[in-house]
Amino acid sequence: MPKDVQPRPCSIADTLEVVGERWSLLAVRELFHGVHRFDGIARNTGASRDILAARLRKLEAAGVIRRKLYSEHPPRYEYHLTQAGRELGDVLLALAKWGDRHLNADDPPVRWHHSCGELLDPVVVCATCGRPAREGAHSPVGRGAR
Template sequence: MPKDADPRPCSIADTLEIIGERWTLLAVRELLHGVRRFDGIARNTGASRDILTNRLRKLETAGILRRERYSDHPPRFEYHLTPAGRELGDVLLMLMKWGDRHLNPDDPPMRFHHSCGEVLSPVVVCGHCGREARHGIHTPEGRGTRPSSTI
């Protein structure tokens, strides 16, 4: 990128500064599965203790999780997602859907069921009209955007 070029201002880039790393998202996955303690998160993600400690602190600082002490001697903590952290479940579901389709089409390693009883197939829909948002997304010219583009 040329030195004089400014990167596009974007919430995607801002979000990736916090969660855009493998161990961070896998830690959130474990918390969504109800794993609350450090050793369980480390075991299920494969992250080293020092990396996981760093990622959990970053998530706490960003308001995505909070620590709760469950033992005084020695001091031990559980991790709990905040409402902002629970919202990342939607992001992880979409990542999983993409991976199932493009990386594991014949045998997805994990499936979730919706409360209706069927295998969950998440979609992103427009909150205004209710139509699937995969097609027709565009950025209008204006604040923080380059000329209009369609994804």
């Protein structure tokens, strides 16, 4: 990268360094669906074993998942979401909503229900006024603002 290029400091860019690759988010999706073993995650994502192993190591190093030994001979592990990983659920639901609306409008492949029993329509809202975030977002402030 040329010396005069200074990418904007941004938590979005930092987050994408951890989870911005297809197989990483699909592995997290599988953990949300209750699939915790490597073979099941590989089968349901379609990721090759070597790529999936690398992504799981990266997610573990970043504190998104943790391994839990379930067999000593041979050593085998299950993968579980940490609190940080569980918080990615909102991101996955937002991605699914966007995909349902813009890529699969005629037939969404999965419909999520909320614990209240109704179809889930995830919306990011301001914690103060309750309005949708996209309606009131302004230019950022802080070290990444230019």
